[in-house]
Amino acid sequence: MEKVERRFIEPISEVSFDPIKQDMAKGMKKFLVKIESFFIKKGYILVLLGFLLGRALILSKLTPFSLPFFATIFLLKRDLAPLALIGLIAGGATLSLENSAFTFFISLTFLIIFRISRKWLKNEMRAMPFFVGIILGAGKIAETFLLTKQLTLYDGMMAGVQMSLSFILTLIFLQSIPLITFNKRRQLLKTEEIVCLIIMIASIMTGTIGWNVYGLSVEHIMSRYLVLIFAFVAGATVGSTVGVVTGLIFSLASVSSFYHMSLLAFSGVLSGLMKEGRKIGVAIGLFIATLLIGMYGDGGGGGNLSINVLETTVAVILFLLTPQYLTSRLAKYIPGTPEFTSEQQKYLRKMRDVTAHRVTQFSNVFQALSKSFSQIDVEHDEDQNQREMDFFLSNVTRKTCQTCFRKDQCWSKNFTTTYSFMEEMIHEMDQNGGIVSKKLSREWEKLCSRSNRVFDAIGQELTFYQANQKLKKQVHESRKLVAEQLLGVSEVMDDFAKEILKERENHHKQEEQILEAIQEFGIHIEQVEIYSLEKGNVDIEISIPYCRGHGECEKLIAPMLSDILGETIVVKREECATYPSxxxxxxxxxxxxxxxxxxxxxxAKGGGFVSGDSFSTVELGGGKYAIAISDGMGNGERAHYESNETLQLLKKILQSGIEEKTAIKSINSILSLRTTDEIFATLDLAMIDLQNASARFLKVGSTPSFIKRGKKIIKIQASNLPIGILDDVEVDVVSEQLKAGDLLIMMSDGVFEGPKHVENVEAWMKRKIQEIETDDPQEVCDLIMEEVIRSREGFIEDDMTVAVARIKHNTPKWASIPVQKVKRMA
Structure with a gap:
């Protein structure tokens, strides 16, 4: 019964309290957003920053922060400069009225000089630090002279120090103020920007020097709180940097703070190292640093240990009360943090999705255009043909029937008969080269008194009609070609969009395993990056120190990877170092x-130099290998040009990723439209998959191919007309599974039909191939060519090309090396 009650009570408690927590979180977030809007967007934070910087000191005398801060605000956000000036004057007044007045007059002097010289400035941003440094240095000398009526070397040195500090601070404020004001957030903070931001925050905190609450120093509490925040967000590196920079700024403001600098630096390192313990771990790191440094602090002017512990306790309480919303938001802008990496991945995913979406949209546009070009309206086509026929007959009748006395008899009373006869005559003359059958001619002469004149008129108009029809046919074929090309481009872009959406998997664990296994073997490896572990498509990059050309990658690392991954791995590309380091x-x-x-x-025919045949082999992406032979019509340069152009087009289209059938149809359309001459070419294409040795044969007007497997001869044949003859070529695909040791023999018609006085050329060719004992591809080509030429008694009556491919198992040079303590990866 108790178990049953728990099962029902726990969900009720979750339902009861989770909404309350969510409402509290939402309320806190809204409250923080309102505070941010008030201070950041409206600029009231500048009053607070100006107040602290107005009373901040360096070496207990110099005030170099006021004018750089005011000048930066004036340059970046002029409408908010009065708020900054009010804060600076109020902060200076807490030190002395003279300091407050000096801040006001030096700011007024800057405004006057800057406005006067502004028209000569080409780059205000670059000139600003010089203006601030010179004006503040001169102002310091003038102030000293007015108060003491004399100048010493010490006064000049102090003025020079203040001028130098103001110059550097202006550069720092120009980089750091936009990061925390005006709501300008960047996705990436450089190291220099982080340091400038820390210097600015530490400078602001120096305005709290001398503030004490119940005997506890506010500057110590805030500085330790700052170190805790950055150590928790970014780890030991940034935490120690914050500690050192903040301690350095405080030590410049007050010499007694040297002890505090060592405490902050050690706290940043220790707290950052304990970051994995979340906030509690970071807080414990600060406590340990305070106790260890505090034990030696009394002699060094560090104060009482109990006070240090109390100050650390207050800083830790403030740190624990800091909302996660603020720390997470800060972490997004610091490189190396998980939040920053997540934010970058979100941005990259968004860009990837946007790019893929755009590519898909373009693919859809091309697909729609393809449908638009390929769509044929049959009814519209029939109406168009009928209108053309009516226009044809109207031209004929205008020349013949319009002045005939039997016009009304033929067209008013016997319209259907006359129209049918004339339409039939047009079709017969169109199909028979302008000749009309005797039967139709006799029947027409019975009806028409001007039959010969009608025949002549139809013949004249038929010339224009045929030209118009030929033009329509070419336009239709052009539309079809464009449609096929657009569809092919659409498919390629769609595949590309799908590839973009495939995320690179994280293989951190596998990378560590490979790194550890190879290093345990005694080979030093600097870095391993895995891009793909897909079976048959492994992609790994490894960086190793200078190998002195010993070939460690091929001889050792690749065999070890073969054992780890369970498949044969080879070196695809290698870039050796050119220097020992x-x-x-x-x-x-x-x-x-x-x-x-x-x-x-x-x-070539007759032993010439230019053959009408062309041959090409190309390794395509995805482990495909293509072999192609093209035979141009006739012989000589024109035939060579046609066959070579066919193969070049095929190669480029296949490499673009378009499917083989679409590629061949596109080439056919291009060749048929490119010229009015009857030029055509055959194409014999074999696509071999190097992973499983399966082959696809696409034959367009080509002769049979043969596969020799031991003593067995397999014929590959397809009955298609050559490219360029018909408007729409049909491509038959013949598939065949090849095996290791097979010889694939492809030839042009000059070889296949070359043997003289042979009745069954196919049987003769099979017998000659079967009698060949060698399996070397080049020797097989030479033997077949020699046999054909011998059968012709040494005469070459046509262009001849033979291509032979041998399929072999790809045996690596080196066997896999067993790697201990590493399981094979999936």
């Missing part, structure tokens, strides 16, 4: 299961 960078990838060795032999 440099690093070598190597890219490792999956080895293909098969490789292809090729050989080719060709001869």
């Amino acid at each position: 440099g690093f070598c960078h190597a890219t490792f990838s999956s080895s293909k299961a098969y490789k292809v060795e090729t050989g080719v032999a060709h001869a």
